[in-house]
Amino acid sequence: MKNTKNLVKKILLGPNRTIPVIREGKEDLVEIEVKGKEDLVASMASKEREQETIGRKEKERSLENEEDNIFWVKIDGEKRLATINLVPGNQVYKEKLVKIKDEEFRAWDPFRSKLAAAIMNGLESLPIVRKSRVLYLGVSTGTTASHVSDIVGPSGIVFSVEHASRVARDFLDRVASLRSNIVPILQDARQPKEYFSIYGTVDVVYVDIAQPDQTEIAILNCKTYLKKGGYLMLVIKTRSIDVTQEPAQIIRSEIKKLNSNFEIVQEINLDPYEKDHGMVIAKYLG
Numbered sequence: 001m002k003n004t005k006n007l008v009k010k011i012l013l014g015p016n017r018t019i020p021v022i023r024e025g026k027e028d029l030v031e032i033e034v035k036g037k038e039d040l041v042a043s044m045a046s047k048e049r050e051q052e053t054i055g056r057k058e059k060e061r062s063l064e065n066e067e068d069n070i071f072w073v074k075i076d077g078e079k080r081l082a083t084i085n086l087v088p089g090n091q092v093y094k095e096k097l098v099k100i101k102d103e104e105f106r107a108w109d110p111f112r113s114k115l116a117a118a119i120m121n122g123l124e125s126l127p128i129v130r131k132s133r134v135l136y137l138g139v140s141t142g143t144t145a146s147h148v149s150d151i152v153g154p155s156g157i158v159f160s161v162e163h164a165s166r167v168a169r170d171f172l173d174r175v176a177s178l179r180s181n182i183v184p185i186l187q188d189a190r191q192p193k194e195y196f197s198i199y200g201t202v203d204v205v206y207v208d209i210a211q212p213d214q215t216e217i218a219i220l221n222c223k224t225y226l227k228k229g230g231y232l233m234l235v236i237k238t239r240s241i242d243v244t245q246e247p248a249q250i251i252r253s254e255i256k257k258l259n260s261n262f263e264i265v266q267e268i269n270l271d272p273y274e275k276d277h278g279m280v281i282a283k284y285l286g
Contacts (some may be wrong), residue, residue, distance in 0.1 A: 044206065068108045086154070087178050106150065118268045132151070139162045145175060190217055192221045235278075
């Protein structure tokens, strides 16, 4: 594979936002021929200068703070969402690996990951960034969790809760054992005070569990561990709640449960990647 033929599009931060803004508009993506990390940094700096010339005020933050570690990578002529592999050479779900100079990128399949599906369907703000502390409920075999691990990097941490022992074993063997920033927790998400491995508060609670009371479980975990001003990313599996109602009606009903403790930031339909699923991003008010 010739590295010089691979193109990377870096997802940049939006103006005057406290968390990264993901946009697919032409003006918000920088396409470069990657020769190394220096080229990526230079490209980002060039984009910032362009924004200044058109009067857009960008908060001054270091690259370390504004790096959200999500990229568009051209693979076999097709633009694909990707993260930099924290464990080079390792595949979690037979995803495509692309080596570009000194970095290895993992293709992120939206048909296998609801977070990737949300990004593809217009997620405006991703609160999971480098160094984030994330509580992940319903980690399953670790497909999405592995990409979250890539994003937060070695200085972040992903507390990963899974109750099903068989699934948890797969997660431990294929993902957690290879990634030092993942802390596996074999526990029922309805009992958050039993997570003895968690210390301190977290920046984000990500919830992907198939239970009728999934929203109540999410709220309980947020009250226990989420810092004030932190974010909840809740995957709503409508058919796990009620098979007789319309999915849109169920999502509206679940959102109402959040209103007393959260500010709703965005609601996303995950079709066609996940049928009858939605995602809600909400800011925790305490």
